[in-house]
Amino acid sequence: MSEPTSPNLEKQIQLLAKQARASARPLGRASAEIRTAAIIAMADELLNSRETVEEANLKDLEAAKERGLSTAMCNRLELTGEQIDNLANALREIADAADPVGTTTRRWTRDNGLEVSKVRLPLGVILMIYESRPNVTLDAAALCVRSGNVAILRGGSEATHTNRALNQIVQDALRSAGLPATAVQLVPTQDRSAVDILLTQDEYIDLVIPRGGETLIRHVARNSRIPVVQHYKGICHIFVDQSADQAKALLIAENAKTHRPGVCNAMETLLVHRDIASEFVPQVVAVLQKRGVEIRGCETACNLVPTLKSASPEDWDTEFLDLILALRVVDGIEEAIDHIDAHGSNHTASIIAEDSETAERFTKEIDASCVMINASTRFNDGGELGLGAEMGISTTRIHAYGPMGVEALTAEKFVVVGTGQIRK
Amino acid sequence: MSEPTSPNLEKQIQLLAKQARASARPLGRASAEIRTAAIIAMADELLNSRETVEEANLKDLEAAKERGLSTAMCNRLELTGEQIDNLANALREIADAADPVGTTTRRWTRDNGLEVSKVRLPLGVILMIYESRPNVTLDAAALCVRSGNVAILRGGSEATHTNRALNQIVQDALRSAGLPATAVQLVPTQDRSAVDILLTQDEYIDLVIPRGGETLIRHVARNSRIPVVQHYKGICHIFVDQSADQAKALLIAENAKTHRPGVCNAMETLLVHRDIASEFVPQVVAVLQKRGVEIRGCETACNLVPTLKSASPEDWDTEFLDLILALRVVDGIEEAIDHIDAHGSNHTASIIAEDSETAERFTKEIDASCVMINASTRFNDGGELGLGAEMGISTTRIHAYGPMGVEALTAEKFVVVGTGQIRK
Numbered sequence: 001m002s003e004p005t006s007p008n009l010e011k012q013i014q015l016l017a018k019q020a021r022a023s024a025r026p027l028g029r030a031s032a033e034i035r036t037a038a039i040i041a042m043a044d045e046l047l048n049s050r051e052t053v054e055e056a057n058l059k060d061l062e063a064a065k066e067r068g069l070s071t072a073m074c075n076r077l078e079l080t081g082e083q084i085d086n087l088a089n090a091l092r093e094i095a096d097a098a099d100p101v102g103t104t105t106r107r108w109t110r111d112n113g114l115e116v117s118k119v120r121l122p123l124g125v126i127l128m129i130y131e132s133r134p135n136v137t138l139d140a141a142a143l144c145v146r147s148g149n150v151a152i153l154r155g156g157s158e159a160t161h162t163n164r165a166l167n168q169i170v171q172d173a174l175r176s177a178g179l180p181a182t183a184v185q186l187v188p189t190q191d192r193s194a195v196d197i198l199l200t201q202d203e204y205i206d207l208v209i210p211r212g213g214e215t216l217i218r219h220v221a222r223n224s225r226i227p228v229v230q231h232y233k234g235i236c237h238i239f240v241d242q243s244a245d246q247a248k249a250l251l252i253a254e255n256a257k258t259h260r261p262g263v264c265n266a267m268e269t270l271l272v273h274r275d276i277a278s279e280f281v282p283q284v285v286a287v288l289q290k291r292g293v294e295i296r297g298c299e300t301a302c303n304l305v306p307t308l309k310s311a312s313p314e315d316w317d318t319e320f321l322d323l324i325l326a327l328r329v330v331d332g333i334e335e336a337i338d339h340i341d342a343h344g345s346n347h348t349a350s351i352i353a354e355d356s357e358t359a360e361r362f363t364k365e366i367d368a369s370c371v372m373i374n375a376s377t378r379f380n381d382g383g384e385l386g387l388g389a390e391m392g393i394s395t396t397r398i399h400a401y402g403p404m405g406v407e408a409l410t411a412e413k414f415v416v417v418g419t420g421q422i423r424k
Numbered sequence: 425m426s427e428p429t430s431p432n433l434e435k436q437i438q439l440l441a442k443q444a445r446a447s448a449r450p451l452g453r454a455s456a457e458i459r460t461a462a463i464i465a466m467a468d469e470l471l472n473s474r475e476t477v478e479e480a481n482l483k484d485l486e487a488a489k490e491r492g493l494s495t496a497m498c499n500r501l502e503l504t505g506e507q508i509d510n511l512a513n514a515l516r517e518i519a520d521a522a523d524p525v526g527t528t529t530r531r532w533t534r535d536n537g538l539e540v541s542k543v544r545l546p547l548g549v550i551l552m553i554y555e556s557r558p559n560v561t562l563d564a565a566a567l568c569v570r571s572g573n574v575a576i577l578r579g580g581s582e583a584t585h586t587n588r589a590l591n592q593i594v595q596d597a598l599r600s601a602g603l604p605a606t607a608v609q610l611v612p613t614q615d616r617s618a619v620d621i622l623l624t625q626d627e628y629i630d631l632v633i634p635r636g637g638e639t640l641i642r643h644v645a646r647n648s649r650i651p652v653v654q655h656y657k658g659i660c661h662i663f664v665d666q667s668a669d670q671a672k673a674l675l676i677a678e679n680a681k682t683h684r685p686g687v688c689n690a691m692e693t694l695l696v697h698r699d700i701a702s703e704f705v706p707q708v709v710a711v712l713q714k715r716g717v718e719i720r721g722c723e724t725a726c727n728l729v730p731t732l733k734s735a736s737p738e739d740w741d742t743e744f745l746d747l748i749l750a751l752r753v754v755d756g757i758e759e760a761i762d763h764i765d766a767h768g769s770n771h772t773a774s775i776i777a778e779d780s781e782t783a784e785r786f787t788k789e790i791d792a793s794c795v796m797i798n799a800s801t802r803f804n805d806g807g808e809l810g811l812g813a814e815m816g817i818s819t820t821r822i823h824a825y826g827p828m829g830v831e832a833l834t835a836e837k838f839v840v841v842g843t844g845q846i847r848k
Contacts, residue, residue, distance in 0.1 A: 028791075029788075029789060035583065093489075096665055102788060108810060110808075110809070110810055114799060114809075115802060116810065118807050119787070121791065123821050123822065124821060133596065133845065141440050144609075150498070150841065168593065175632070176491070202645060202646070207822055208822060208824065217602075221626065221627070221649060222649050225645060225646050227651050227652065227820070227822040228651060229822075233657075248844035250844075250847055251846050252493035252844065254846075255846035255847055256615045256846075259846070259847055270825050341449075361727070362733065363543070363839045364453075364526060365453060367837075368838055369544065369838060370837065370838040370839075370840060371837060371838070371840070372839075372840040372841075372842065373839075373840070373842060373843050374839055374841070374842040374843055374845075374848075375538060375615060375842030375845045376845065376846045378845060378846070378847040379538060379840060379842075379845065380838070380840075384458065384534075385534070385538075385540050385838060385840070386532060386534055386540065395549060395607060396630075396651070397545070397547050398547065398630065398631055398651040398653075398822070398823050398835070399628060399822050399823040401652075401835045401836060401837055401838075402838045403838075411794065411821035411822070412824045412825060412827075413791075413793055413794065413795060413826065414793060414794040414795070414807070414809060414826045414827075415787050415794075415795050415796075415802070416795070416796040416797070416799050416803060416804075417673075417796070417797045417798070417799075418796065418798045418799030418803075419798055420672035420676065420796075420798050421679075421799045421800065422675050422676055422679035422680075422683075422799075422800045423679055423683055423800050423802040423803060423805065423808065
């Protein structure tokens with residue numbers, strides 16, 4: 001789908017970035033009501049334009065099939081019927097969510113009478129780079145508008161037609177609410193150099209959020225002059241301690257692996273304490289195999305269940321996004337933590353343990369955006385944790401860590417109210 | 425002071441970064457008590473090594489004088505006598521400060537019984553790049569140790585000898601507390617390419633904080649693969665509204681400009697509402713001129729006080745760091761906000777106004793790390809706002825905005841405690 005680099009591309013992309021920056025003031029200073037109206041208009045407009053969206057989506061689906069994309073990829077791409085209703089409902093939920101702009105998060109008074117508070121403000125202009133699923137186009141647009149941020153959206157090439165139709169909806173909705181249509185812009189070309197040009201527009205763009213595969217994220221992080229919050233892959237771990245309630249452990253392992261294997265918070269590696277391995281490993285293998293999971297075991301695991309396939313060294317570092325699981329028997333919590341440090345992607349790790357000291361050590365020492373005790377990794381999600389819709393899950397510790405809801409799309413400035421104080 | 429680029433420089437700097445990363449786990453997992461002990465040891469060690477530090481500082485001062493550095497620069501460089509006592513006390517205050525690592529900032533329960541909390545953890549490895557003042561070496565080291573972060577420090581070339589002596593103190597203190605000495609490292613060369621090599625070590629370094637002049641910051645931001653929090657210059661504004669209590673305004677303007685003109689939170693531009701200009705401008709000029717301030721006025725101001733020098737267009741964008749002030753008469757709040765938007769550096773802006781609606785509009789619309797009503801810009805400071813010691817003042821909205829105390833040197837992970845919950 002890549003178009004030839006035009007000599008005008010740089011000018012075109014710079015203009016887009018400049019227009020984005022110029023929209024930041026009117027959007028950021030618009031009232032919550034106006035921004036709410038724009039998001040509701042997106043939902044209405046989406047339902048009104050259902051046929052246009054479905055037609056565009058069909059074009060993308062046909063092209064995808066011609067190019068031989070996997071069924072899983074085609075499923076991610078599809079946006080028809082009920083999915084459109086769900087998306088409209090998701091937009092209405094974002095419209096209903098509390099507006100973060102201007103809210104005070106803390107307040108205190110100094111001895112000299114100065115009243116200090118921290119007040120949320122938009123980050124400015126956000127460049128979101130993502131792949132395949134076109135619903136992200138509307139989710140991201142609505143979350144940015146809710147938090148007063150201007151968005152530049154760069155979706156996947158396979159969703160080009162759908163994304164264009166959705167962007168039209170967003171811009172019409174913005175206009176109908178009296179906001180600049182350029183407050184949300186879709187990068188109009190799939191030319192990869194457009195992204196590289198955008199990454200140099202540090203004068204106009206405040207934050208880049210790449211969400212997707214390793215190559216994309218690495219490329220963005222290495223070439224951006226703009227701060228990057230990475231939404232990196234999820235190599236999620238569960239460690240079943242010797243103190244585990246094994247019945248819970250079985251249910252959680254099954255849920256974390258099979259509930260929706262293609263998403264980032266699915267479990268990819270299961271670690272089992274050596275002292276319970278001979279009892280637990282055969283059971284969990286049976287449960288998972290029944291659900292169609294292919295299990296790749298360490299030597300000990302393979303000895304316990306001789307039918308298991310042997311894990312290759314790469315398996316410990318792989319986000320399978322499929323019904324595949326790496327299974328390793330470890331000597332205890334120390335080795336479990338070391339394994340997660342070495343192979344995890346700072347996304348999600350859960351310990352199944354009844355011993356509270358062991359569980360606490362795990363939550364203290366594991367460096368992941370979400371660390372859990374006795375729960376499925378599938379709960380690392382903005383909605384499930386109670387944050388509402390999210391832009392994705394940050395796996396870097398700078399600015400935001402974990403699901404990024406509207407609050408994570410704001411900064412906080414200090415507001416100081418005095419009565420004439422001067423510094424002595 | 426720049427040394428020839430050695431073919432081994434890259435290896436040497438990579439090793440330094442690697443050692444930093446290797447120290448992150450032992451430091452981050454050390455107890456608060458151990459990290460406190462390390463900071464107290466820095467203070468003790470500083471007092472014990474007073475002569476060594478003073479000797480090293482004398483070498484730097486002599487070199488500075490030979491190179492013809494300004495008196496102001498030499499003053500910033502000086503670290504002797506009472507200044508050493510003050511620095512030791514500042515370290516003890518950081519040792520006394522609450523340890524942020526492992527503290528819970530929020531906690532809530534979901535309908536399914538999951539207990540969700542947000543818990544602070546260190547950012548990891550921080551590269552701090554700064555100029556001249558050698559006390560930053562110890563302040564930054566102590567703040568990083570307090571927040572569990574590993575520090576790589578790159579001070580100014582003019583403070584080389586002093587910084588080496590201080591780094592020795594820090595590393596001895598770390599060792600005495602049983603922590604790796606490599607938890608704080610000084611870049612051992614002033615070769616500028618060392619910085620460029622460090623900026624590519626995204627595998628080992630999590631955050632870069634450049635603090636200093638425009639050229640330094642721009643260079644770092646443009647060449648870093650690592651997220652950057654800029655501590656940029658302070659072009660701080662005060663707007664005196666028509667509703668101002670002019671007596672307060674005079675005192676605040678005097679304080680903001682003359683209390684310590686060489687620091688980033690000093691006022692550089694004063695904006696005065698047209699309706700009070702004929703009354704207020706002559707008064708404020710008299711007060712400031714008496715304190716030796718050179719005033720560069722807009723046309724209207726020069727008409728009101730014919731002896732004023734005319735401001736050049738560059739004056740509105742200049743951080744004078746001296747007894748110089750740009751003075752402009754504006755039509756009202758709208759023009760004041762537009763001026764600050766166009767010329768401010770997102771650092772500090774204060775409005776002097778008795779009318780609360782105007783004051784609120786100012787705090788709402790101004791995008792600066794600290795926005796004030798009826799107070800001197802000099803209060804935008806970690807200590808003055810009640811945050812304790814600071815790494816500097818962030819002027820970017822990503823990750824932290826305003827004074828960065830120990831809390832801003834942490835991330836927050838989600839910790840989820842369940843009783844076997846799975847996702848339906």
